[in-house]
Amino acid sequence: MHKRRMIIVATILMVLIITLVGRLVQIQLVATESFSKHHVNLIEASVKQRSQVLKIDDGRGKFYDRNGQPLAHEEIPTLVLFPFLSKMTWPADEVARIIGSSEQALITAVANAKEPFAFGGDTPIQLSLSQSKAINELKIPGVFAVNQKIYGEDRLAAQLIGTTVKSDALKLERYPDLNLSPETRIGDKGLQRTFDEFLLSEGESKLVFHVDASGGPLFGVDVKYVEPANPLYPVKVITTIDKEIQEKAEALVDQYKITNGGLVLLDIEKSEIVAMVSRPALKKDDPNGIGSVNMMATQKTPGSVFKTITAAAAIDYGVISSSRMFNCDLTIEGKVDQQRPLGMLNFKDSFAQSCNRTFAELATEIAEENPNFLEEYAKKLGIIGQVGWSGDVYHTQVTQLYREQSGKVWHEQALKKDKKMIAKTAIGQQDVQTTPLAMANMMATIARGGKKEQVKAVSKVEFNNGTTVVDFPNQKIEGENISPYTTIKLQQLLRGVVTEEKGTGALLQNLPYEVAGKSGTAQTNLETGKLNKWFAGYFPYKEPKYALVTVSLDTTEQSSGMTPLFADVVKVIHQLDSQ
Incomplete structure (x- = not known):
């Protein structure tokens, strides 16, 4: 009787171990890029968990007017700061002098940040070409002048240019052969829809910094600039609008x-x-309403x-x-x-x-x-x-x-x-x-x-x-x-x-x-x-x-x-x- 009980327990343990190993194999080897019914990319999620990322550009093609001026977005030279600056000594006074701000404002903004940000809040300060050049020549880790694409609330020719969505169902229906990220937006209405095949993102442009559990530097203070592998993208759609x-x-x-x-x-x-x-x-807030x-x-x-x-x-x-x-x-x-x-x-x-x-x-x-x-x-x-x-x-x-x-x-x-x-x-x-x-x-x-x-x-x-x-x-x-x-x-x-x-x-x-x-x-x-x-x-x-x-x-x-x-x-x- 005792021996039989031991066999049953051993069998149960063996089944549990096999199940656990199988689950680990699934997570680590089989379904790393499409886990569960939600198709979660575990590799991306793992990297994201130990990274601080500032997206500069979502990689989707952009619209411009007949003279090359951006429509539906603005390309603004901004000052980007990373939170790990609060854990190191950096020349905030020098940066403040270049942009015409106070040193304390920079230090306070960094201290309150949990992720990379464009300095200036909801309306980031816009740098001149000379300011951008001077900041980047300082070569301070975690301090960058970059051209950031910002989408405003009030868009010109809004119905003509149209809207985008993240719908997984639409992506699967329209592009069944493409492995598109859940974050990828596709055209829903207007020129965004009719030119969607041209506009699809080939990958984001972003600044990435790896951190430990406390938000501190994991591999020194190197910030990487990541951009699409294909330098021809994102495309530019030149509209006839003035x-x-x-x-x-x-x-x-x-x-x-x-x-x-x-x-x-x-x-x-x-x-x-x-x-x-x-x-x-x-x-x-109502992209499908009568205003669309x-x-x-x-x-x-x-x-x-x-x-x-x-x-x-x-x-x-x-x-x-x-x-x-x-x-x-x-x-x-x-x-x-x-x-x-x-x-x-x-x-x-x-x-x-x-x-x-x-x-x-x-x-x-x-x-x-x-x-x-x-x-x-x-x-x-x-x-x-x-x-x-x-x-x-x-x-x-x-x-x-x-x-x-x-x-x-x-x-x-x-x-x-x-x-x-x-x-x-x-x-x-x-x-x-x-x-x-x-x-x-x-x-x-x-x-x-x-x-x-x-x-x-x-x-x-x-x-x-x-x-x-x-x-x-x-x-x-x-x-x-x-x-x-x-x-x-x-x-x-x-x-x-x-x-x-x-x-x-x-x-x-x-x-x-x-x-x-x-x-x-x-x-x-x-x-x-x-x-x-x-x-x-x-x-x-x-x-x-x-x-x-x-x-x-x-x-x-x-x-x-x-x-x-x-x-x-x-x-x-x-x-x-x-x-």
Whole structure:
């Protein structure tokens, strides 16, 4: 009996030892880089436990404006201090003299630190090049001047550039063949998403110092600078945004208290987005909220800006003449217009004063000959279908703009035969939807003589050493264009909106640049009286450089129109161009 008990105990002990050894083998040899269901890298965790680390750069590619200025982050030369300095004698007075601070402030900051930090708290002091050089020439262990990449709360062109996430599920779904760290961020929205394959981190840049249990030096006082093995990374995504113009555009949109809407400014010759502002603003604590949606790439009802489409068709179909007059005291249904009677107007004045009756009448006439004409001309001027750059890059289809919507003219094809529906559609109501970006591109198309081109948000991607990974050439939008003759007539009509005494853009007459454009007010909810207010145009009129759309969405009759904001943007551009 006693012998049997000993055998049982020995067996249990043997099983426990084998289990323990097996567990140790698993931890030490088998699952060191992916332990447990959480896939913990035990080697990294062990190193992290006995190290003090200051991350200089997460290794993900960065965004820059067209002039090489950083967007979405700042590159700030900062003073980095390590906690082990409190356990040694170091020339704090010399460092304080270089940066213009007090010696005691440095000593106190180090004494209170538990990990490496950039001196200055939440807003680290920014060093000059000479200060950075002087500090590093001292060669003090634990004291460094480094360029640290800092992500601010308020980011420019936030919806265009987009957001990132750490989602393990998304990483596995998108990159099943890559062994990405749990700390690796991937693109979720905007250009962060569409250029994610270029932007993926090849490893962090960091300062590492090994410590003992008390935080003291483990192997002397050497601090190692660790950077990605591939010196070509992180890449630089060179956007078409002009940082200075973007900053001023965002300030103006907020000054006009636009809470839903924004503006888009295009370089006509290069077909590039110079500035794009979308409101509601993106909130850092709510990255998936309404503020994450880029309103400039989202379908909206355009109202009378769409009359530009109807006007193009009317010119081509020959249904207008200088002598033909339209009764603009009537509504599109033929009733007396109690709100905005305009009298008898010719076609040019009808466009300048935005007479609904004229364009409803012309559209129903043309529809008898061609029921599809509104859709055809909307395509010719590029307001339906995507206008963002899309093409083949290294045998992969790249679409620059994230979830750009396409726009439409008709919701149901049967409505093309209904005269009331044709009349409403001709003035940009009923089912008509287009994006502010597409409207800006329509103005650019007219300004450049009828040539439709895709719009770029990124001009090229560069390696870290400045060599080009890929650039994005100008590309045409496929399909028919309007004729040169029709283009010239549209240019004259758009200029008349501003120059005519009663034109809806008369407020823009005395700007430093001559402007051509079209206003629009679209009813979006009859019960609540909500409106979309637009002004779309281009400037300078004779030598066009910029196309601009300003828009306030789901606003009220009492709110300001969009011509004052348009005017202020033109003034800013002229001022910057004159410098």
